[in-house]
Amino acid sequence: MMRRLISWMLYYKGFIIAALLAIIIISLYVSSELAMRRETVVVQTGPLRFLSLAWQEEAVEAVREITGQWNAQHPEQQVEYIQGTWNSIHDYLITGFETGDIPDIFHYESAIIVDFALRGYLADLSPYITDEMQADVLEVDWSSVTRPSGEVIGIPFINESFIVLYNQDLFEKEGIAVPSFEEPWTWADLQEAAQKLTKDLDNDGTVDQWGVAMGLRNSANIIMNHSIAFGGSFFYQNEQGMIETRVGAPEKELLSVILDMLYQEKTMSPSCIGKSSTEMLPGFLSGKYAMVVAIGTWARQQVQENAPADLRWSVMPPMKAKTQAMGLNTQTLSIPKSCTRQAVAMEFISYLLSSENMTRLAGSDWMMPTRKSSLNDPRFQTEANGWQVVTKSAQYLSTGPWVGLPGYIEWKSRVANPIFQELFAGRLNLEEAAIRIEKESNSVLARYQVRGLKW
Amino acid sequence: MQISNILSSRSLKRRITRFLMHGLILTFLVYLLFPLIWMISTSFKPTAEIYSGIPSLIPKVFTGEHYLTVFQEKRLLMSIANSLYVGVITSIIVVLISLPAAYALSRYKTAVNKLVMGWILTSQIFPAILIMIPLFLVLRSLHLTDTLSGLVLVYVVWDIPFVLWMLQGYVKEIPIELEEAAAIDGANQTQIIYKIIMPLLLPAIGAAVLFAFISAWNEFFFALVLLKSPDLTTLPVELARYTGIEGQARTGPLAAASFIATIPSIILFAILRKWFSSGALQGAVKG
Numbered sequence: 001m002m003r004r005l006i007s008w009m010l011y012y013k014g015f016i017i018a019a020l021l022a023i024i025i026i027s028l029y030v031s032s033e034l035a036m037r038r039e040t041v042v043v044q045t046g047p048l049r050f051l052s053l054a055w056q057e058e059a060v061e062a063v064r065e066i067t068g069q070w071n072a073q074h075p076e077q078q079v080e081y082i083q084g085t086w087n088s089i090h091d092y093l094i095t096g097f098e099t100g101d102i103p104d105i106f107h108y109e110s111a112i113i114v115d116f117a118l119r120g121y122l123a124d125l126s127p128y129i130t131d132e133m134q135a136d137v138l139e140v141d142w143s144s145v146t147r148p149s150g151e152v153i154g155i156p157f158i159n160e161s162f163i164v165l166y167n168q169d170l171f172e173k174e175g176i177a178v179p180s181f182e183e184p185w186t187w188a189d190l191q192e193a194a195q196k197l198t199k200d201l202d203n204d205g206t207v208d209q210w211g212v213a214m215g216l217r218n219s220a221n222i223i224m225n226h227s228i229a230f231g232g233s234f235f236y237q238n239e240q241g242m243i244e245t246r247v248g249a250p251e252k253e254l255l256s257v258i259l260d261m262l263y264q265e266k267t268m269s270p271s272c273i274g275k276s277s278t279e280m281l282p283g284f285l286s287g288k289y290a291m292v293v294a295i296g297t298w299a300r301q302q303v304q305e306n307a308p309a310d311l312r313w314s315v316m317p318p319m320k321a322k323t324q325a326m327g328l329n330t331q332t333l334s335i336p337k338s339c340t341r342q343a344v345a346m347e348f349i350s351y352l353l354s355s356e357n358m359t360r361l362a363g364s365d366w367m368m369p370t371r372k373s374s375l376n377d378p379r380f381q382t383e384a385n386g387w388q389v390v391t392k393s394a395q396y397l398s399t400g401p402w403v404g405l406p407g408y409i410e411w412k413s414r415v416a417n418p419i420f421q422e423l424f425a426g427r428l429n430l431e432e433a434a435i436r437i438e439k440e441s442n443s444v445l446a447r448y449q450v451r452g453l454k455w
Numbered sequence: 456m457q458i459s460n461i462l463s464s465r466s467l468k469r470r471i472t473r474f475l476m477h478g479l480i481l482t483f484l485v486y487l488l489f490p491l492i493w494m495i496s497t498s499f500k501p502t503a504e505i506y507s508g509i510p511s512l513i514p515k516v517f518t519g520e521h522y523l524t525v526f527q528e529k530r531l532l533m534s535i536a537n538s539l540y541v542g543v544i545t546s547i548i549v550v551l552i553s554l555p556a557a558y559a560l561s562r563y564k565t566a567v568n569k570l571v572m573g574w575i576l577t578s579q580i581f582p583a584i585l586i587m588i589p590l591f592l593v594l595r596s597l598h599l600t601d602t603l604s605g606l607v608l609v610y611v612v613w614d615i616p617f618v619l620w621m622l623q624g625y626v627k628e629i630p631i632e633l634e635e636a637a638a639i640d641g642a643n644q645t646q647i648i649y650k651i652i653m654p655l656l657l658p659a660i661g662a663a664v665l666f667a668f669i670s671a672w673n674e675f676f677f678a679l680v681l682l683k684s685p686d687l688t689t690l691p692v693e694l695a696r697y698t699g700i701e702g703q704a705r706t707g708p709l710a711a712a713s714f715i716a717t718i719p720s721i722i723l724f725a726i727l728r729k730w731f732s733s734g735a736l737q738g739a740v741k742g
Contacts, residue, residue: 057705083685085696091584092679092680095680099591099592099595101591101600160700282506282507282508288508298700306502
């Protein structure tokens, strides 16, 4: 009997293995789904867990110190500092939400926590926000984290925005006047200056000094945030109330400017196509690039720390298209819905983001604070390291139309970034890229909208 | 005359072949070693030189500031200790379980052997991300999340299939006559495994230990998700903290910490190197 069973099993081994595989896959799927649906009620005791993404030495030190001060003043409610990493935070949080084991307070960014809010993972912080904080944080920052229902999904505390770095010596050498807030540059002005600054210094037929550099490897963020000034929105509501993507004239303008600098005027190094903004910095420090366009405000720290003593550099005001508007992304602190101590977690956030502390946190990260009182701090009003230009640029910050759009993050990584890469690498022309973006975008967005996810 | 011509042409061909082979090996070595050398070089460069945009293999100015920074942060040493603990315990348990299992699979021909081997191969196709959530829930019910023991358990389960597969291949190569001779001399099954088979399997065990250790030493995702307490962080998770938003990194300290991270693997390889020597079976069976 046993022998017959074994010989039967051997005869059908392929089928048995396939069946086992199917059982495993189904059980993994079912257990994951169950885990996702289960309301995990874990009675939380002990210290509140606070996951921070501060990573620069000075910023880590600042967060640790402020947390230590809170712990000294609040012996009844301690906070445990956990240092997370930007590269792995998404996987960490997703698994944390789905298993119910998630820090009580976590640091991330507005564009991405929207997705968590749509899945119902985040606590509404609006009942806990003090009037003082409500009034002091910039309206544009609140709009990036507030749902139409009034729910607030995170407290914005640092603005990630873009700047243009320029080499003062090279500008002076070419007699190029530096733009001001009163007379900002248009993109045409930038192109003209880039042509003057692009040089073959040793007359060997190759360019040694490029007028402009721009990290184009994953450029969707840059394109989206800067296209706002041209009136480019990319996302529009159709007659049926569904969001769809359109790449019309306003969306194409910035793309055309970049293509012109790359291929017509040849003022932007082709190596920009495969590099990130960070990778532009060594070239800027060595004088290879006269300007670095659309780089984060944080880059100033790298420049200040690593620039040769004789490099004179500064920051110019936002470029003007139809307007000087510039999309922003804010770094936020959020509390998961599953946290049973939301009120006290929010108390800690309010403490961490008091005006004085926010000034310190933003300063240590070389980014713009979201509180008006912090922006007015003398630390951010100095001309040194471009702080004053950065702070004054806050008036042009704007919330992109994609905030709260279900599927935006997938759209950016699966559609926009790859197609922009192909466009800048010359494998697609602008019309082809526009058609592909519209076609591929709408299938991604439709998938999310069919699921009924609403901001 | 003709014979000497043929001989010299053969010898020339052999020389050319040897030269090409050596060239190929050298190219491969450079390809393998270059990133390591670059990392070491970067770890000794001042930050300004790293960002100068002028690549150089030998630092213009040597500095130990990055090593000082990573050791001052203290967490690196703690994470090295955690990774060592996890790596060593994992490799010991993996070998202790896999060795008798590999022996049984190779020597006892039962109807389920093929199914077991099929199952082992099948288990290798699941990516970590797919099993992460169920695994986390299972470990939490066993109170093993946020413990190094839980992480060791995961690594052991993760590594055993491959090590078992590797070891059973080696066991098959050992002549059965050796075991028969030992049995005639009165050795029992345990003695045969640990006194006859194990010494002959030293190169394979060395490879298995190294594989289990390095995979535990380098593993990132399980450690990231399963360990929450800062004191339990392992080295790969700690190293990730030197990188920031949009591809920024504290390159100097990262290179220094990464170099420190490679040292235990190099030491382990140096210790196990003699185990890898071949020819252990030479002359074991005559006639």
